[in-house]
Amino acid sequence: MHKMLSCLRGRVRYVSTTLTPSARASETYTNPSSTPEPAVSTSPQNIAPEQRRILEAALRVDQAGELAANWIYRGQMVILGSHPKVGPLIQTMWDQEKHHLAVMDKLRIQHRVRPTILSDIAKTAGFGLGVATALMGKEAAMACTEAVETVIGEHYDDQLKDIETLSSSHPSVRILSTIIQEFRDDELEHLNTAVNHHSQRAPAHALLSTVVSCGCKMAIELCKRF
Ligand SMILES: [Fe+2]
Ligand SMILES: [Fe+2]
Incomplete structure (x- = not known):
């Protein structure tokens, strides 16, 4: 995990087209003062059916993943929101997930991708996971985050190769x-x-990590298809 972290760090994160160098590309979707341009309002028409399938699966699973992440943090906040140390930390991560979800919702609509039929399950499972791990203690809540974000970080990294x-x-x-x-x-x-x-x-860290990681990987495969 730490090896992956160091491998992935420091890669380019800014769009190199028409945005200012300091802007996050995703803010083009959420900043009301952004002017609509083809990059954020149209979808490629000249791609092969297989490539369209890759694009649709990517956006469907990403939107579902961000939805589930929001509900995990929502569940953790129910239990740990008033904790003086981890409450603000979880809130900060949740706020970023809210931004991720807002952008993925817009990308999904832009590229005319249907949402997963498993949205309600993703919300419920995410909320349940967040509450359950938070009830086990703040370290278990962080272990949940560690496992989920490891899988999602790897997923996004693999997906970049597909997009390429x-x-x-x-x-x-x-x-x-x-x-x-x-x-x-x-x-x-x-x-x-x-x-x-x-x-x-966290207590039973290895077991908890394995269970959460396997659940996330299974959810990714299901949401790509359904
Ligand atoms: Fe996210
Ligand atoms: Fe996250």
Whole structure:
């Protein structure tokens, strides 16, 4: 995990097209003063059916993952929100997940991708996981974050390779790639935060990590398809 963290750190996270160097690419979707441009309002029309399938699966699973992440943090906040140390930490990560979800919702609509039919299950499972791990203690809540963000960070990193196979030079594909890099780095920051706040001191850390990781990987495969 730490090896992956160091491997992935420091990669480009800014879009290199028409945005100012200091802007996060994803803010183009959430900043009301942004002017609509083809990169954020159109979808490539000239890609092969297989490439369209890759794009649709990517956006469907990413939107579902951000939805579930929001509900995990929501569940953790119910139990630990008033904790003086971890409450603000969890809130900060949740706020970033809210931004991720808002952007993924817009990307999904832009590229006309249907949402997963498993949205309600993702919300319920995420909320349950957040509450359950928070009830086990703040270290277990952080261990949950560590496991989830490891899987999601790897998922986004793998997905970048899939996006690179899209032959389209359409600007929406370029900005999507930049946003996935940006979100991957955010998820790895969350992972780092969890480790720095003693996730590995959680009771039955190895078992908890395995269960949460396997659940996340299974959910990713299901949401790609359904
Ligand atoms: Fe996220
Ligand atoms: Fe995250």
